[in-house]
Amino acid sequence: NETIVLETTKGRVVIALRPDLAPGHVERIKTLAAQGFYDGVPFHRVIDGFMAQTGDPTGTGSGGSDLPDLKAEFNAEPHVRGTCSM
Secondary structure, three states: OOEEEEEEOOEEEEEEOOOOOOHHHHHHHHHHHHOOOOOOOOEEEEEOOOEEEEOOOOOOOOOOOOOOOOOOOOOOOOOOOOOOOO
C-alpha cells in the first residue's frame, strides 16, 4: 500500500493512500507534497479528541493551491478514528 508521511512537532503520521477510492485526490496530495506545498504548514483547527485540520498555507482554513479544484470523490467508507480526508 502506498503511503505519505506527515512530519509534525508531535511526531510522525503515516497516511495510507487509497487511489481505489479517490484517485484524483491521491494524485493531488502527492503532487503538492512533492512540490513542498505542505512544508511548514500549521494545523489551523484542532478539536481535542475529534479532529485536526491542516494543509492551508495561509493558516486560515480558506486557502489552497493554484491548481484547479478537484471533482468530488465521495465514497461509502466510514470516517473512523484515524481517517484522513481531503
